[in-house]
Amino acid sequence: MERVAGAVIEAEGLVKKYGDLTAVAGIDLEVRPGEIFGFLGPNGAGKSTTISMLCTLLTPTAGVARVAGIDVMHDPAAVRQRIGLVFQDPSLDDQLTARENLEFHAFIYSVPAPDRRRRIDEMLAMMQLSDRASSQVKTFSGGMKRRLEIARGMLHQPQILFLDEPTLGLDPQTRKSIWTHLNELRTKRGVTIFMTTHYMDEAEYCDRIAIIDHGKIVALDTPDELKAKVGGDVVTITSQDPDEAAREIQTLLGVTPARDNGALRMEVKDGRAFVPRLVRELTAPVDTVSLRRPSLDDVFLKLTGRAIREEEVSARDRNRAMASRWMAGRRR
Amino acid sequence: MRVETAARPTVESPVQAAPVDTRLASLRAIYIIWYRDVLRYWRDRWRLVASLAQPLLFLVVFGSGLSSSLGGAFGRGSGLTYIQFMYPGIIGMSILFSAIFGAMSIVWDREFGFLKEVLVAPIDRWAVAIGKALGGTTQAMIQGLILLVLAPLIGVKLSVLTIVELVPLAAVLAFGLASFGVAIASMMKSLQGFQVVMNFLMMPMFFLSGALFPLTNLPGWMTVLTRLDPASYGIDPIRRVVLANSGLAHVDSLGLTINGQVLPVPLEAGIMLAFGAVLLGVAVVMFQRRD
Numbered sequence: 068m069e070r071v072a073g074a075v076i077e078a079e080g081l082v083k084k085y086g087d088l089t090a091v092a093g094i095d096l097e098v099r100p101g102e103i104f105g106f107l108g109p110n111g112a113g114k115s116t117t118i119s120m121l122c123t124l125l126t127p128t129a130g131v132a133r134v135a136g137i138d139v140m141h142d143p144a145a146v147r148q149r150i151g152l153v154f155q156d157p158s159l160d161d162q163l164t165a166r167e168n169l170e171f172h173a174f175i176y177s178v179p180a181p182d183r184r185r186r187i188d189e190m191l192a193m194m195q196l197s198d199r200a201s202s203q204v205k206t207f208s209g210g211m212k213r214r215l216e217i218a219r220g221m222l223h224q225p226q227i228l229f230l231d232e233p234t235l236g237l238d239p240q241t242r243k244s245i246w247t248h249l250n251e252l253r254t255k256r257g258v259t260i261f262m263t264t265h266y267m268d269e270a271e272y273c274d275r276i277a278i279i280d281h282g283k284i285v286a287l288d289t290p291d292e293l294k295a296k297v298g299g300d301v302v303t304i305t306s307q308d309p310d311e312a313a314r315e316i317q318t319l320l321g322v323t324p325a326r327d328n329g330a331l332r333m334e335v336k337d338g339r340a341f342v343p344r345l346v347r348e349l350t351a352p353v354d355t356v357s358l359r360r361p362s363l364d365d366v367f368l369k370l371t372g373r374a375i376r377e378e379e380v381s382a383r384d385r386n387r388a389m390a391s392r393w394m395a396g397r398r399r
Numbered sequence: 400m401r402v403e404t405a406a407r408p409t410v411e412s413p414v415q416a417a418p419v420d421t422r423l424a425s426l427r428a429i430y431i432i433w434y435r436d437v438l439r440y441w442r443d444r445w446r447l448v449a450s451l452a453q454p455l456l457f458l459v460v461f462g463s464g465l466s467s468s469l470g471g472a473f474g475r476g477s478g479l480t481y482i483q484f485m486y487p488g489i490i491g492m493s494i495l496f497s498a499i500f501g502a503m504s505i506v507w508d509r510e511f512g513f514l515k516e517v518l519v520a521p522i523d524r525w526a527v528a529i530g531k532a533l534g535g536t537t538q539a540m541i542q543g544l545i546l547l548v549l550a551p552l553i554g555v556k557l558s559v560l561t562i563v564e565l566v567p568l569a570a571v572l573a574f575g576l577a578s579f580g581v582a583i584a585s586m587m588k589s590l591q592g593f594q595v596v597m598n599f600l601m602m603p604m605f606f607l608s609g610a611l612f613p614l615t616n617l618p619g620w621m622t623v624l625t626r627l628d629p630a631s632y633g634i635d636p637i638r639r640v641v642l643a644n645s646g647l648a649h650v651d652s653l654g655l656t657i658n659g660q661v662l663p664v665p666l667e668a669g670i671m672l673a674f675g676a677v678l679l680g681v682a683v684v685m686f687q688r689r690d
C-alpha cells in the first residue's frame with residue numbers, strides 16, 4: 068500500500084481477538100485529511116471493533132494505530148481530545164434538554180468557558196436543532212437524536228469525526244439529511260470523517276471506501292474505481308426455465324450467469340448491445356430483463372461471493388432500535 | 400501483512416494541540432457529573448414526592464401503632480415515645496435508600512449508553528466515581544433533611560443549632576452510603592443484578608442499623624451484626640442530635656455502644672467517613688479498569 072503524506076488515521080496490521088474469535092484480522096489503512104472515509108461491510112464484519120480500537124476504546128491485540136499523528140496506545144487521552152465520536156448505539160441523556168447534553172459535553176471536553184455558549188449555538192444551528200434546544204431529548208425523533216449526537220461530537224472541534232453506523236434504523240429521507248450535514252461539516256469545518264455503514268447505497272457518498280468482510284479489508288478505493296472493477300454493466304433476467312436459459316446464455320453468448328434469488332445475473336462489457344442479442348438468441352422463455360450500472364452491492368458480491376443481506380440486517384437492527392426505544396420510554 | 404509487528408514504533412505526536420490540563424479537566428468533570436445528577440433529580444419532582452411516601456408510611460403505621468401499644472414503657476420513663484425514637488431513624492432510612500438508589504443511575508447510564516459518553520471523555524476515571532458519589536450524596540441529604548418538616552407533628556423540637564449540626568451528619572451518612580452504592584454499581588452490568596445485590600445488602604443494613612429499635616440489650620450475635628453495620632454509625636449521631644436538643648432525656652443510653660461505652664459523635668462520624676472513603680476508593684479502581 069502506498070504511503071499517504073500527512074495521513075490523519077493510520078493503521079498497520081490491526082488485530083483484535085476475543086478469545087478464539089478474531090473480530091479484526093489485520094487491517095492496514097490510511098485516511099487523508101479532509102476526506103470522508105467509509106468502512107463498509109455486513110453485520111459482524113468487524114467495523115465497530117475497528118472503530119473502537121482507533122478511538123482508544125479497545126486495546127488492539129496486535130498492530131499499531133495512529134490517529135491525528137498520535138499512537139492510540141501511547142496517549143489515549145490526547146487522541147480522545149482530538150476526535151469526535153458518534154457511537155452505534157444511542158448515548159444521549161434523554162431526560163436532559165439538547166442544550167444540557169451539549170453543555171455536559173463542553174464541560175468534560177474542557178471547551179473554554181467563553182466559547183461554550185457560542186459553539187453550542189453554532190452547532191445547534193448547523194444541525195438545525197436551534198428551535199428544539201430547550202426540549203428534553205426524549206421528545207426527539209431518531210434523526211434529531213442523531214443530529215444532536217453529531218453536534219455533540221463536533222463541539223470540542225475535533226480534527227476527525229468517527230461515526231459508527233450513523234444512519235442505522237433511520238428512514239431513507241432522514242438518512243439523506245444526515246449525509247447532507249456530514250458533507251457540510253467536511254466542507255465548512257474541514258473535519259475528516261471516518262464512518263461505518265452496512266448500507267451499500269450510502270457508501271457512494273464517501274470519497275473512499277474500504278470494504279471489510281470477516282475482519283479483513285477486501286478492497287479499498289473510490290466508489291467509482293471499485294465499481295469499475297466489476298467491469299461494464301449488470302444484466303439480470305428472470306425466466307420460467309432458468310436452467311435452460313443459463314445453458315443457452317453460456318453456449319450462445321459466451322457469458323456465465325450467476326444465480327441470484329432465482330434470477331440470472333451477468334456482468335457484460337456493453338449492456339446496451341448485449342440485451343438485444345440476448346432477447347434474439349434465447350429460445351427459453353424470458354419474463355423480465357433489466358440492465359443497470361454496477362452498484363457497490365455488485366462489488367461486494369464479486370469480491371466475497373455473497374450479497375449483503377440488507378433485509379435481514381435491517382430487520383435485526385430495527386428490532387434492536389425499537390427495543391432500545393421501548394426501554395428508554397420506561398426509563399425513570 | 401504485518402500482524403506480528405516486532406517492535407512498536409514509538410511515535411511522538413507531531414500535532415501539539417492546545418494542551419489540556421487533565422487534572423483541571425477532571426475537577427470540571429466532577430462538577431458537571433454532580434450537576435447533571437442533581438438536575439435530573441430536581442426535574443423529577445414526582446420522584447421527590449413519591450419518595451416521601453415510604454418514610455411517612457413507616458412513621459404513621461409503625462410509629463403510631465407501636466407508640467400506643469408500647470405506651471410509656473418504651474423510653475424507660477424518659478418521656479420518649481416510640482414514634483419520637485423512630486423519627487430520626489426514618490430520616491436515616493430515607494438517606495440510606497436514596498443514596499443507594501441514586502447510585503443505580505450508573506447502571507441506567509450503562510444500559511442506555513450515556514456512561515459511554517462519560518467514560519470516553521479525556522478525563523480521569525476517578526472523576527466519574529467521585530462525581531457520581533457526590534451526586535448521590537446531595538440527593539440523599541435532601542431526601543433525609545426534607546423530613547425535618549415533620550418534626551412538629553412528631554413532637555420533636557428543633558433549634559437552629561440542631562439543624563446546623565444535622566447537615567454535616569446527614570452529609571456523612573449520605574456520602575458513606577452513596578459511595579457504597581457507587582462501588583456496587585461500578586461492578587454491576589445489569590439492573591437486575593444491582594437490584595438483587597442491593598436487596599441482599601440494603602435491607603439488612605437498614606434493619607440492623609438501629610433505625611427501628613435501640614441497639615441495647617440485644618442477643619449477642621445481633622449486637623455484633625449491628626456494630627458491623629456501617630449505617631449504625633451514621634444513624635446514631637443523627638438520633639442523638641435530633642432528640643438531645645429537644646430536651647428528651649436518656650437518648651444516649653438508647654444509642655450505639657461498644658463494650659458499654661457510648662461512642663462520641665465525632666468518632667461515629669469519622670467511622671462513617673472512613674467507610675465512605677474506602678468504598679469510594681473501590682469504586683475508583685473499578686472505574687479505572689478498561690475494556
Ligand SMILES: Nc1ncnc2c1ncn2[C@@H]1O[C@H](COP(=O)(O)OP(=O)(O)O)[C@@H](O)[C@H]1O
Nearest residue numbers: 085088090108109110111112113114115116117
Ligand atoms: N465484546 C465482544 N466479545 C466477543 N465477541 C465480540 C465482542 N464484540 C464484538 N464481537 C464479535 O466480533 C465480531 C465483529 O463485531 P463488530 O465489530 O461489532 O462488527 P460490525 O460492527 O461490523 O457489525 C462479531 O463476530 C462479534 O460477534
Ligand SMILES: [Mg+2]
Nearest residue numbers: 114115155232
Ligand atoms: Mg457495528
